[in-house]
Amino acid sequence: MVRCAATRGWTVAGRANGRWGIRVLDANRVRVLVEVAHAGSIAAAAERMAFTPPALSQQLAKLERELGCALVERGRTGVRLTAAGQVLLEHGERMLGELRDAETAARAAAGESPRRLSVGAFASAGKVLVPNALAAFGRAHPHVRLALSDVEPPGGYGLVTSGDLDLLITHRYPGTSLPHVSGLHREQVLVDPLMLVLPEGHPAAGGAPRLTDLTEEEWICGAPGISNRVALDRAAEAEGVRLTVAYETRDYEVTLALIQSGVGIGLIPRTILRAAPATGWIAVPLSGAETAREVYVVHRKRPRGPVPEMVDLLRWSAQRALG
Numbered sequence: 001m002v003r004c005a006a007t008r009g010w011t012v013a014g015r016a017n018g019r020w021g022i023r024v025l026d027a028n029r030v031r032v033l034v035e036v037a038h039a040g041s042i043a044a045a046a047e048r049m050a051f052t053p054p055a056l057s058q059q060l061a062k063l064e065r066e067l068g069c070a071l072v073e074r075g076r077t078g079v080r081l082t083a084a085g086q087v088l089l090e091h092g093e094r095m096l097g098e099l100r101d102a103e104t105a106a107r108a109a110a111g112e113s114p115r116r117l118s119v120g121a122f123a124s125a126g127k128v129l130v131p132n133a134l135a136a137f138g139r140a141h142p143h144v145r146l147a148l149s150d151v152e153p154p155g156g157y158g159l160v161t162s163g164d165l166d167l168l169i170t171h172r173y174p175g176t177s178l179p180h181v182s183g184l185h186r187e188q189v190l191v192d193p194l195m196l197v198l199p200e201g202h203p204a205a206g207g208a209p210r211l212t213d214l215t216e217e218e219w220i221c222g223a224p225g226i227s228n229r230v231a232l233d234r235a236a237e238a239e240g241v242r243l244t245v246a247y248e249t250r251d252y253e254v255t256l257a258l259i260q261s262g263v264g265i266g267l268i269p270r271t272i273l274r275a276a277p278a279t280g281w282i283a284v285p286l287s288g289a290e291t292a293r294e295v296y297v298v299h300r301k302r303p304r305g306p307v308p309e310m311v312d313l314l315r316w317s318a319q320r321a322l323g
Contacts, residue, residue, distance in 0.1 A: 029063040030092040041078035093161040100163035104304045114305030120151035121169040128271045133313040168298040173227040174290040175234030190295035190318035192269045195283035199262040210288040211239045218246035220255045220266040235289035271321040
């Protein structure tokens with residue numbers, strides 16, 4: 001399969017009536033598949049693309065007929081890509097990214113400066129890492145429109161590949177792995193220690209306890225499968241202990257409020273604590289476990305426009321957040 005720029009599609013070799021011929025895979029229909037995959041449903045993709053759901057569903061059906069195979073499985077809660085759909089999605093994301101790169105390059109050759117920078121970030125980075133960087137960037141580039149989207153890890157990589165995002169800020173917690181990157185550049189900008197946060201006056205507040213000292217405590221953490229819960233579960237497994245997670249929340253501000261009320265303990269990144277009122281809690285290191293989350297920026301290998309400058313600002317903001 002190769003792209004066919006002249007027809008804004010892809011050429012697909014096929015055999016009909018004993019003879020080989022060339023069919024063109026419509027790039028706009030491939031884009032529909034990409035948008036549906038990113039949005040999670042036909043209805044959500046239709047809203048983003050200003051189409052009706054039946055029109056988008058029809059375009060998907062035509063694409064499936066062109067390829068001769070099913071690309072999505074439709075359900076009540078959305079769509080799920082088939083194996084063939086997943087393969088086409090990966091190619092489609094790269095196709096869209098290349099087309100957007102081509103547009104940017106052509107505009108730059110005509111003397112036009114970048115007009116937009118889109119950034120995706122997980123929630124806590126959006127609170128403590130991104131604001132200072134965006135503010136500094138806005139002062140330096142007042143004519144560039146900034147767009148910020150909430151993207152929870154491990155998502156977002158496909159959005160960078162397709163060019164929907166210029167820059168992704170993501171993380172890795174202990175016990176989790178980073179997604180494979182193909183055609184993208186990933187760089188660590190911050191190592192953010194996870195601190196053991198206890199109510200003020202807690203008996204363990206005077207040192208650096210181990211998990212074996214905290215088995216009778218009620219923990220506050222994310223639900224199973226959430227990154228900080230995976231980190232806590234893996235650390236407990238390594239120590240050979242079982243912990244009780246009594247309160248499940250992925251919001252660190254809620255976690256800290258519960259700790260201040262004295263109802264439990266938890267692990268919270270240091271950057272979050274630096275931005276929080278220092279009353280009603282105390283933070284100490286947790287011994288005997290890997291306790292730091294790593295924060296990364298991800299962009300295309302040949303980044304468009306002012307992406308490198310934004311990466312520099314995020315490095316500066318990361319150091320400032322740690323103090």
